[in-house]
Amino acid sequence: MMEFNFYAPLRIIFKENEINNIAAYTARNGNRVFLVVGKSHLKETGKLNEILEKFKRNSKIEEVIVFDKTPQNPDVEAIEEAKNEIIANRLNVVVAVGGGSAMDLAKIASICAKQEKGVWQLKEDPALNVLDAYPIICSPTTSGSGSEVTRYAVFNDNRKRVKVAFSSLSIYPTVSLIDPTLTYTMPQSVIANTGFDALSHAIEAYTSRSACPITDVYCREAISLIGVNLPKAYNSKDKNAMNNMSLAAMFAGMALNVGRASLPHALEHSLSAFNPELPHGLGLSMVMVPFLKRAVEHNKEKFADIAYLLGEDISNMGIDDAAKRCIDAVIEIKERIGLNKSLKDFGFDKKTIDELVDTTFWTMDHGIKNSPCEFSKEDIKQIYYEALEG
Known part of the structure; x- marks a missing residue:
């Protein structure tokens, strides 16, 4: 007899133009926002300013800090910088609007900041699956990584020249907001x-x-x-x-x-x-x-x-x-x-x-x-x- 265990604690919203409601979804989970995006694409298309305006108009949101230094492959240094910004600014919800790299970085930074530990410390922690992370909202701008619906992320350690899978039930996104219109401007x-x-x-x-x-x-x-x-x-x-x-x-x-x-x-x-x-x-x-x-x-x-x-x-x-x-x-x-x-x-x-x-x-x-x-x-x-x- 085949045996399996399937667990996916997700709320998925799949709807065109639903990015316009991202501030409302975020405000239900926190009021001090760490927003992770890619280095340039959202800025160049004008979408980043639109998203920031949505947050500005939501009376429940107190602050939004933008992190736009996501590398092609998220690495230890970028994750550490993101973690430190979350802690220093007392942020309590992490939002990623971007491709797989932005979402992976956001997910790992969320749990690192909540636990105030480095990525390797957590990777090697036997209790990783049950450690708390800050709420995570993911909205993909590409159609590939699937990170918006998984318990996985990956990171590079450029000094060791390794790329490592990071898995925890705690980094399942709280909300997966899939708005296909965000992908229309992909090169x-x-x-x-x-x-x-x-x-x-x-x-x-x-x-x-x-x-x-x-x-x-x-x-x-x-x-x-x-x-x-x-x-x-x-x-x-x-x-x-x-x-x-x-x-x-x-x-x-x-x-x-x-x-x-x-x-x-x-x-x-x-x-x-x-x-x-x-x-x-x-x-x-x-x-x-x-x-x-x-x-x-x-x-x-x-x-x-x-x-x-x-x-x-x-x-x-x-x-x-x-x-x-x-x-x-x-x-x-x-x-x-x-x-x-x-x-x-x-x-x-x-x-x-x-x-x-x-x-x-x-x-x-x-x-x-x-x-x-x-x-x-x-x-x-x-x-x-x-x-x-x-």
């Missing part, structure tokens, strides 16, 4: 990178050893939506396609809470730890196909289903060929959204790869073990080598 490259991140979440959680019937439902819906809508969103910014990508990212994020990520994320975390300027979704696109070539033999029914959900005609195929069509389907999506880079384009070489293998096993051993089959250090090295050439 084309961000649509591609974040969209592939969502696809990776769904593929990994669907085929992982932790998958369960509930996560399967979320994953299948996410994969189906992405197959149809990601190319449309990339090529034309079709609003219906963009809305559906926000929905797909949410479904894939929900699946991660139990199904969890597997080898592709383990591999990519080491890559963007070595080069923090490598976009997460782009890194995933480099390692996904080499992973699939080795994994499809070990969960043929689900990989065949992924091929079907991505639009492949497998009706007259045996299970072996149908499973392999998953590889073709993912390659086609990559081509349609312009993801054609290799690791060489970001400064990697064979010497670098050899150094990354041990790091991957140290920082993401749980992801490797959650994969549909076993992967040795030599397997991982060969996957990296294939990604090196593109």
